[in-house]
Amino acid sequence: MSRIGIVAEFNPFHTGHKYIIDYAKNVLGADSVIIALGNEFTQRGGIAIIDRYSRAKAAVDAGADLVVGMPAASSSGADLVIGMPVAASCASAEIFAECGVCLLAACGCDKIACGFEGGDISLFKKTAKVLLEEPAAFKDVLQADLKSGMSFPSAREDALKAYFNICSASVPAKDTDASAISFDDAISEIVSSPNNILAVEYEKAILRHHFDIELIPVKRQGTSYNDALSDGEFVSATYIRRMIYDGNLDAVKKHLTAFSYQALKDSRGKNLLLCDDDLSLPLHLALLSHDNYSEFSDVSEELSDRIKRLLPQFTGFTQFTMLLKNKSLTASRIRRALIHILLGIRDKDIFSLREKDFVPYLWILDASPDGLSMLKGIKKSCSAPLFFSVNELPNGFTDNRLDMKALDLVRALRIEKSGLPIPNERQRKITF
Structure with missing residues (x-):
């Protein structure tokens, strides 16, 4: 039995993501596909456009659609989607990748498939080792x-x-x-694109933990990860988000699976979709509430000093990011640092994840019938708590403290934008 894992954000889920799942099942021969899914806050340092439960369900539902160019074998979506802790989800590529790999290893994956922009595979593996x-x-x-x-x-x-x-x-x-x-x-080709950098970090994590897992880079179809232009059948998530934010969801319908399109359409109709600048007010309040920002993860003394000096010019999340950016501080690093300040993520939180080998728990976001049947075996082999709802956790369980804070913040943002009541995590109904 072959279990193939994929570390992803699905922000939002599109046909390129479907391609990798189909490739894993139809070309690599996976009996099951397990996803380690990023939280509501992303590795690039921002907020996901749609909630993680919708993204998880889109992955499981992906078998309802076909992707042109894939083999004519049977097609089905992901079998199990595991939530990634927020402290790793919005961290550096190294921590994001290591957490994803460890979660998939805990679920018994023997292979991990990942997007790859191209480059020499031999040099890619040597780079990870170095x-x-x-x-x-x-x-x-x-x-x-x-x-x-x-x-x-x-x-x-x-x-x-x-x-x-x-x-x-x-x-x-x-x-x-x-x-x-x-x-x-x-060398530049290998380390200059987000997908390639993550692929190197996945390989590095496998080597670090001595996992018996094979990493399989899958050549990315269409445009690159951050490309904001359309190019044929497959486009980037960046392009799709930009079109949606510009009010052109129907223009990218062909690049989305049916479920993903409908979920985005329904959320847009209720004004539930989020963008980075929706974080502006809570971030501003968080920045005004602290003096020494270097107490937070990934915030250097240099960045802390720049934040203090430039805070009077704050007008929004994106604007402030670009204001803080300089030769030594990239926009992605700054965005992540600002998210860490907003959520209160400190180095001790990353250290705590490392102490637990990046598997403090297995939070099941969605699953197919086959995925549900795997859980008994996973629970036997993994000592971390496995749960569908926070209501299943014992009193005093705090390993998901930051996740609950992040989910509460995102819920508040969506309530404020939509004017609609939204269930909290204890009220959320399990629909699979």
């Missing part, structure tokens, strides 16, 4: 670049190039491209 072991030739350049004021992504890329050049590593010709590619370009 980032895990941090040999001196790599680390010295990284630290020197960071000290000079270079941003972490740029410093990491430069250090990798320096290391592999020192080691005189060769880059095999790509199977899909016979043209020559320079060594530095090969």
Whole structure:
């Protein structure tokens, strides 16, 4: 029995996501597909457009649609969707990936499929090993670049190039491209896109924990992760969100599964869809409530000082992010840091996750009948609490404290926007 895992956000669920699930089942031969799904707050440092239960159900329901170009074998959606703790969901790529991999390992996955923008697979695996072991030739350049004021992504890329050049590593010709590619370009191709960076981090997490799991990169179809343009059958989630925010949901209908489209349409009609700037007021209040922001995870002294100095100019989440951005602080890092301040996520919370091997619990968001049948075996092999509803948890359970805070905040935002009553987590009905 082969269980293939996928770490995802599905923000929102679209045909590109469906492609990977179908690939796992129809090409890789998965008997079941398990998803580790990001929380209401995303790895790029923002808020998900639609609630995680709708995103989870879209993944399970995905078998209702066909994706052109996939084999004509039977098609079905995901079997089990596990919620990721919010502290990892809106963290760096390293922590996000490690938590996702650990959750999938706890569910008995023997393979993990992930989107991949392209590049040499051999070099990709070597890159993961270098980032895990941090040999001196790599680390010295990284630290020197960071000290000079270079941003972490740029410093990491430069250090990798320096290391592999020192080691005189060769880059095999790509199977899909016979043209020559320079060594530095090969490194850039691997670490310059969000999907590739996450793929490297998945491989690194597998190596770190010595999991008997095979990582299978699946070539991304259509546009890249952050591409805001449309290009044929498959488009990016960024493009889809932008079109929805601009009032053009029907223009991207063909890029969404039927369930995902209907869920987005219904939520839009009730004014329940969220964007990053919906966080502006609660974030502003959180910033005004603290003096030393460096107590929060991923907030350096430099960033803390910039926040204090520029806070009088705050007018919104996006505006303030761009105001804080400089040569050494990327927009993604700043967005994540602001979310950490908003939710009160500190280094001790990340440390607590590490102590529990990133599996403090298994929160089941949705499941197919086959997925439900797997739970008994998962519960036997994993000591972490497994639950569908917080009502099942014992009194005094606090490992989901930050998740409850995040869910309460998002619920309040949706109530304020829609004027509708929305059940809290204790009132939520299980619909599968």
